[in-house]
Amino acid sequence: MTTILFIPGAWITKAFYEPFLQALTTAGYDVRYAGYPSLDPKDSDPSTIDCHADTEAITAVLRSLVEDEGKDVLLFMHSYAGMPGAAAATGLAKSQRAQEGKVGGVIGLLFLGAFVVPKGLSCAGLQGGNLPPWILLDQPSANLNIADDPINNFAADVDLALAQSLTANLKPHATLSFTSPQPHPAWADEELQGRLAFVVTTEDRAVPKEAQLGMMVATQQSWIVKELASSHCGPFLNRIDETVALTREILDQFL
Template identity: 30%
Template sequence: MSKPVFVLLHGAGHTPRCWDRLVEELAKAGYESVAPALPSSGSTPPTPGWSTDVEVILNTVTNLVGKEHDIVVVMHSFSGLTGGTALDGLDKESRASKNLGGGVVRLIYVVAFLVPKGFQHSPHVQVGIVTVRPEDAKSMFYQELDDGIIAELVKDLQPQSFGAFWSKTTHAAWRHIPTIYIICEADRPTTVAAAQYLVDSAKAPGVSHKIDNLIKVDAGHSPFISKSWWTASILIEEANKSV
């Protein structure tokens, strides 16, 4: 049986290069990964919503499952919104019901938005971009990394289209696909509390979900950079549960 392919979805203000360390670790273990560039990060002019992000994710995963690959989708931070929306009908079970091979077999949320269908941050759409100042990058994204490494990472940060934050989810993939959530306990305290709230809400009595594992790690917002070997080992372990 072939190994699953990892689709890595970066967060706001980042590019696929943020995954470089993790991609290297996965490759060492013989796993292929694909990290698409999501247009709401770095687009000029800024995108008015997240529809182009969803389209890129949809096309990326559709292409892979069309080749009958099993897919594990890894979402970081903001991309939990777009990833959770884009995967409608691409899960393994849905495709098998149509006598189609391949499909998404597992979701891995890394301190990412895990929200229900119809979620909207605010109905009052704002346009333009939001940027992270280099001096704020450590507290926001790279809490436990050395300043020299951060100085290189901030060179790759992009302006984020502000309008993408106000789009509305149309699907909740975690209700249909086996899901793990990773909480990074050295992240900002407010982010840690928010992540725990999202998980608790999704697992509340009467809520249909497929969240079957919660892992807490002593890491900041980007463990795939600070703890790339650990992250790769967790991803591989979780992927193998669903293949």
């Protein structure tokens, strides 16, 4: 059985994704979840939590699945997760481990409305050095940020009553994670060529379709591309069945 390791977007806690994660489980997948410290850093100094720290947290979960449990893992990354998630997969590709006589490994990377950033460039750097104005800096305190008008930016196509589950599950995020450099991403490695997929959220206001396509083109890699006529968070609200179906299609191609 394939294990899907889901990694959340910025600001969005696990509770928001639970209906989607449950739908994947019902579809027959072993579903796991990897959080990271820049999301709602209650016990850490947010001025010290960068993309590298997030990568280390995800790597610990992924290594446990691959090395301790021998799992074949699909990384499913939403939004900001594309940065630390792709870095966490470095050196853990199934093909690479098989050559070393080891079982388990990463069988593919799936990005949904996510960031695909070259090594050394930050999320802010990818956008000309500045974060978009709807990211409200130093709120609720220094070195943290929150998303302004989240329903409009993340779920404008979703019924308001349903979208309330999004606003109820948003937390502050450490700003340094957006301004620190991307560690080496596994999508650049030969071992994962042909195993890169992207679900483009075509009605996305947070990460517009053109930006998603542009990031893919800039990698000069080959991608499996699917489109979903959805907002940034709609896939996990009112398009769950379609998102599960696209995940299955992509996994079938990887397998």
